[in-house]
Amino acid sequence: TQLLEQSPQFLSIQEGENLTVYCNSSSVFSSLQWYRQEPGEGPVLLVTVVTGGEVKKLKRLTFQFGDARKDSSLHITAAQPGDTGLYLCAGEASGTYKYIFGTGTRLKVLA
Amino acid sequence: DTGVSQDPRHKITKRGQNVTFRCDPISEHNRLYWYRQTLGQGPEFLTYFQNEAQLEKSRLLSDRFSAERPKGSFSTLEIQRTEQGDSAMYLCASSFSFGGRTEAFFGQGTRLTVV
Numbered sequence: 001t002q003l004l005e006q007s008p009q010f011l012s013i014q015e016g017e018n019l020t021v022y023c024n025s026s027s028v029f030s031s032l033q034w035y036r037q038e039p040g041e042g043p044v045l046l047v048t049v050v051t052g053g054e055v056k057k058l059k060r061l062t063f064q065f066g067d068a069r070k071d072s073s074l075h076i077t078a079a080q081p082g083d084t085g086l087y088l089c090a091g092e093a094s095g096t097y098k099y100i101f102g103t104g105t106r107l108k109v110l111a
Numbered sequence: 112d113t114g115v116s117q118d119p120r121h122k123i124t125k126r127g128q129n130v131t132f133r134c135d136p137i138s139e140h141n142r143l144y145w146y147r148q149t150l151g152q153g154p155e156f157l158t159y160f161q162n163e164a165q166l167e168k169s170r171l172l173s174d175r176f177s178a179e180r181p182k183g184s185f186s187t188l189e190i191q192r193t194e195q196g197d198s199a200m201y202l203c204a205s206s207f208s209f210g211g212r213t214e215a216f217f218g219q220g221t222r223l224t225v226v
Contacts, residue, residue, distance in 0.1 A: 006153075030212060030213075031212035031213065033213075033214055033215070035217075040200075040219075040220075040222070041219055041220070042115075042202055042204075042217030042218050042219050042220050043154070043202075043217050044217070045214060045215070045216060048212055048214055050212050086151070086153075088153050088154070090215065091213070092208075092213045097142070097159065097161065097166060097167070098156060098159065098167055099142075099144055099156070099159065099204070099206065099213060099215055100156055101146070101153040101154045101155075101156070102153050103152070103153050104151070104152060104153040106151060
């Protein structure tokens with residue numbers, strides 16, 4: 001069974017702080033996606049990482065794909081209250097067509 | 112709007128009733144997925160279709176659940192004899208794969224409350 005484990009599960013920080021969310025698996029993924037979800041809405045795609053070791057930046061968000069394509073991280077610099085939400089990693093493990101999600105990280109940024 | 116749309120957005124039903132949800136995917140996407148999500152958790156995979164073929168079903172999908180995608184376009188998810196434990200957000204997504212990457216795009220979900 002392919003699983004994507006995220007840590008931490010919950011994170012409450014002050015505005016301006018930095019944070020990192022991790023997404024780990026024992027399986028290799030051909031690509032990984034990161035989503036953000038607000039209450040009552042569907043997840044919204046933020047980024048896709050494809051190549052092992054790849055780093056992508058989206059304003060204050062930096063995404064990294066592990067060299068072995070089994071893990072990924074999301075780093076937020078100078079967090080703002082607008083970053084509050086549920087962050088999810090997701091992907092299709094190599095050799096399957098099943099698109100699965102991580103366990104989620106609920107982030108709350110306090111003003 | 113060419114995104115994924117789901118209908119209805121909210122459904123309240125009495126225990127034991129049947130409910131059906133509809134999902135209209137992005138038109139050029141050949142894959143369609145259904146997920147169930149409870150509060151604060153990541154979406155749990157239920158089933159997916161490649162065109163009209165249902166290729167995988169999760170063990171979460173009991174005999175009371177059935178999904179169809181006639182003609183490879185829209186999809187329906189039916190829950191028969193609903194139970195309180197079925198209360199959740201039901202999400203639909205569609206995707207197409209290219210170059211080994213799959214990006215799924217989601218609808219806004221259907222929130223089911225079984226009373």
